[in-house]
Amino acid sequence: MNGKYANIIVDISHEKLDKTFQYLIPDRLQGSLQPGALVFVPFGKGNRMIKGYILETTDCAEFPEERMKSIHSVITDDTLVESKLIRLAWWMKQNYGATMITALKTVLPIKKQMKPKEKKYLFLALEVQEANSQLAYYHAKHQTARERLLAELIKENVLMYDLVTTKLNISPATIRAFEEQGILKIGTEQIYRNPVAHTEQEHKGCVLNPMQQQVADAIRQDMRAQIHKTYLLYGVTGSGKTEVYMDLIEETVRSGRQAIVLIPEIALTYQTVMRFYKRFGDRVSTLHSKLSDGEKYDQFERAKKGMLDVMIGPRSALFTPFANIGLIVIDEEHEGAYKSDTMPKYHARETAIELAALHGASVILGSATPSVESYYKAQNGEYQLYELSKRAVNASLPQVYTVDLREELHRGNRSIFSERLQELIEDRLNKHEQTMLFLNRRGYAGFVSCRACGHVMKCPHCDVSLSAHENQKLVCHYCGYEQPQVKTCPKCGSKYIGGMKAGTQQVEQAIRKAFPQAGVLRMDLDTTRHKDGHERILSAFANQEADILVGTQMIVKGHDFPNVTLVGILAADLSLNVNDYRAAERTFQLLTQAAGRAGREQKPGEVVIQTYHPEHYSIITAANQDYKSFYQEEIGYRTLMNYPPAGHMLAVLTEGADEEQTEQYSERLAAALRDLTKKMNHSPEYAIINTAFSVIGPAEASIKKISDVYRRMIYVKSADYNTLTMCKDRLEQYIETDEIKEIRVQLDFDPMNSY
Numbered sequence: 001m002n003g004k005y006a007n008i009i010v011d012i013s014h015e016k017l018d019k020t021f022q023y024l025i026p027d028r029l030q031g032s033l034q035p036g037a038l039v040f041v042p043f044g045k046g047n048r049m050i051k052g053y054i055l056e057t058t059d060c061a062e063f064p065e066e067r068m069k070s071i072h073s074v075i076t077d078d079t080l081v082e083s084k085l086i087r088l089a090w091w092m093k094q095n096y097g098a099t100m101i102t103a104l105k106t107v108l109p110i111k112k113q114m115k116p117k118e119k120k121y122l123f124l125a126l127e128v129q130e131a132n133s134q135l136a137y138y139h140a141k142h143q144t145a146r147e148r149l150l151a152e153l154i155k156e157n158v159l160m161y162d163l164v165t166t167k168l169n170i171s172p173a174t175i176r177a178f179e180e181q182g183i184l185k186i187g188t189e190q191i192y193r194n195p196v197a198h199t200e201q202e203h204k205g206c207v208l209n210p211m212q213q214q215v216a217d218a219i220r221q222d223m224r225a226q227i228h229k230t231y232l233l234y235g236v237t238g239s240g241k242t243e244v245y246m247d248l249i250e251e252t253v254r255s256g257r258q259a260i261v262l263i264p265e266i267a268l269t270y271q272t273v274m275r276f277y278k279r280f281g282d283r284v285s286t287l288h289s290k291l292s293d294g295e296k297y298d299q300f301e302r303a304k305k306g307m308l309d310v311m312i313g314p315r316s317a318l319f320t321p322f323a324n325i326g327l328i329v330i331d332e333e334h335e336g337a338y339k340s341d342t343m344p345k346y347h348a349r350e351t352a353i354e355l356a357a358l359h360g361a362s363v364i365l366g367s368a369t370p371s372v373e374s375y376y377k378a379q380n381g382e383y384q385l386y387e388l389s390k391r392a393v394n395a396s397l398p399q400v401y402t403v404d405l406r407e408e409l410h411r412g413n414r415s416i417f418s419e420r421l422q423e424l425i426e427d428r429l430n431k432h433e434q435t436m437l438f439l440n441r442r443g444y445a446g447f448v449s450c451r452a453c454g455h456v457m458k459c460p461h462c463d464v465s466l467s468a469h470e471n472q473k474l475v476c477h478y479c480g481y482e483q484p485q486v487k488t489c490p491k492c493g494s495k496y497i498g499g500m501k502a503g504t505q506q507v508e509q510a511i512r513k514a515f516p517q518a519g520v521l522r523m524d525l526d527t528t529r530h531k532d533g534h535e536r537i538l539s540a541f542a543n544q545e546a547d548i549l550v551g552t553q554m555i556v557k558g559h560d561f562p563n564v565t566l567v568g569i570l571a572a573d574l575s576l577n578v579n580d581y582r583a584a585e586r587t588f589q590l591l592t593q594a595a596g597r598a599g600r601e602q603k604p605g606e607v608v609i610q611t612y613h614p615e616h617y618s619i620i621t622a623a624n625q626d627y628k629s630f631y632q633e634e635i636g637y638r639t640l641m642n643y644p645p646a647g648h649m650l651a652v653l654t655e656g657a658d659e660e661q662t663e664q665y666s667e668r669l670a671a672a673l674r675d676l677t678k679k680m681n682h683s684p685e686y687a688i689i690n691t692a693f694s695v696i697g698p699a700e701a702s703i704k705k706i707s708d709v710y711r712r713m714i715y716v717k718s719a720d721y722n723t724l725t726m727c728k729d730r731l732e733q734y735i736e737t738d739e740i741k742e743i744r745v746q747l748d749f750d751p752m753n754s755y
């Protein structure tokens with residue numbers, strides 16, 4: 001990376017990331033400096049030498065060169081955590097499109113310094129004889145509080161401050177008086193908030209079965225030989241992938257290195273962390289959005305100071321400031337939650353592989369339903385593939401029944417539950433076994449429409465329908481707009497207006513009505529808003545405090561409930577009806593994961609899939625738990641349509657409050673891309689790479705307006721990812737020269753969601 005000048009940040013704290021200083025690169029260092037390099041630079045009027053990190057080098061001077069100071073020297077310490085994270089931020093900027101500052105604020109996780117939490121102690125400062133004399137004086141003067149405190153200090157010598165003020169009922173004023181008189185001293189010790197410290201630890205490992213042991217030994221052999229690869233561990237539901245992870249993490253920790261375990265959702269954090277904590281003790285911690293700022297700050301501090309070996313959490317845990325990462329595990333690697341929905345729109349899978357390269361570490365991707373992208377790379381030799389084809393404890397895969405809802409309706413069954421599912425739920429209640437009912441929908445009901453004229457109640461700020469909730473409100477799930485439930489159609493006045501009731505609350509009510517004897521829990525976004533909401537519901541169900549758990553997709557991912565022997569999938573093909581090329585893959589993954597919750601130990605499991613499309617290949621292969629057949633169908637479709645991973649896409653979203661201005665700006669961006677194709681056809685500099693790409697649009701986004709902001713889309717398609725990064729560079733140049741502050745542009749490579 002060449003350039004005459006370096007933009008340097010001299011304070012790594014989050015609040016000061018926007019402020020950089022430009023320095024001249026001396027001739028002796030030209031061409032040798034990389035983003036993340038730690039350097040000494042003269043700073044301020046006195047030119048005192050301070051440390052700074054290079055963010056980027058450039059040939060663009062921000063002020064006259066004669067006024068510019070030069071970098072003094074380079075600090076060659078390759079173990080610096082910040083250096084690696086800054087290099088990772090630069091890679092993200094280059095590969096995903098974002099400003100360097102935005103990328104930095106993503107990878108440098110400590111957003112603001114919290115006041116350290118301290119524990120205070122009181123120490124007796126007097127000799128025992130003098131203390132007893134003072135105690136007698138207080139007794140004689142009837143100064144009971146002082147007598148009580150001094151008596152305890154003589155007895156214990158050291159007391160916790162909080163214990164004294166609460167249990168002994170001693171005021172802070174009395175403690176201060178003792179300190180001023182030299183009777184006691186106050187000491188402090190910094191303590192760290194630990195979100196899992198309340199759990200009892202059990203130091204016991206797990207004996208791997210022969211199939212697990214074979215996989216673990218093969219990867220361990222590579223790790224000991226300093227061969228670091230990306231491994232795809234494809235294991236059927238219940239095959240024991242987590243035990244393999246823990247075995248290899250133990251190897252990593254034993255060698256003095258750290259491990260990061262990514263999980264897709266907060267709902268998985270509690271169960272997963274408990275398994276790891278019981279194995280590795282309090283050198284395990286977790287990060288997720290429900291932690292307080294103080295808890296997050298303390299986890300990063302513990303990691304930086306070498307007090308942790310393992311960090312577990314969703315996507316953001318990838319940026320834990322570990323000094324020497326040896327292993328990164330991404331469990332349920334197929335999950336869309338690993339793709340960031342804010343700039344930079346990075347994917348944790350590719351970012352983890354880049355981070356592992358910076359540390360000389362290994363990466364394990366695990367799933368019962370691998371993403372088409374990962375399996376494609378494994379088939380092409382880019383990843384090393386290992387398989388666990390059987391369940392770990394000799395449990396068999398569940399019996400799956402596919403129910404055609406069209407036939408149910410023809411027979412007169414208008415219930416949410418098919419006849420077979422109702423029979424099996426009754427059977428499980430009689431056997432005191434548990435049932436999980438999965439619905440991939442949120443809220444009390446779907447859209448509200450008039451059956452007389454077809455009018456749909458929509459958000460006035462967003463181009464989406466409002467959803468009816470139990471509190472008699474119509475709610476927009478994009479901007480939060482609310483209005484009261486309507487009784488008559490505002491367009492034609494008809495009273496035949498209502499909701500398409502397919503929400504988790506409505507399912508919960510229906511199950512309570514059909515089976516009043518059953519204990520029912522519901523788990524969705526509404527019931528898990530508060531801290532520990534997931535833990536509370538999952539613990540109650542694991543303790544068999546309820547017979548039936550109703551929920552959205554968060555209930556079907558990674559949980560292990562031995563007494564669950566029935567899973568009902570109420571609307572299997574809802575996710576098929578989405579305008580998204582990944583719809584079949586997501587449907588297959590959800591159904592397979594849901595089915596995998598049943599019969600995970602000795603009790604056999606059954607699954608009922610209710611669908612209007614029983615002939616669709618994603619439904620058939622999910623019912624058969626046949627990933628390879630699904631993959632063959634899906635990769636054929638992706639190749640034919642040039643969709644990822646056979647091809648690549650760049651989504652360009654322009655957003656603005658002025659509809660006409662947004663439309664004109666997106667037209668100019670599309671024109672800039674099409675000009676690039678003309679240059680490529682006539683310039684030899686592009687001849688060495690595959691430059692064929694097509695520009696689609698601009699057009700309205702699938703949701704035209706959100707929160708009064710208009711949205712336009714451009715899609716760029718190419719077989720070559722590098723060609724798309726070149727298009728990204730051209731767009732960034734155009735945006736820099738033709739910047740309109742009222743227009744926001746977002747870039748998304750191989751988007752996971754439709755716009």
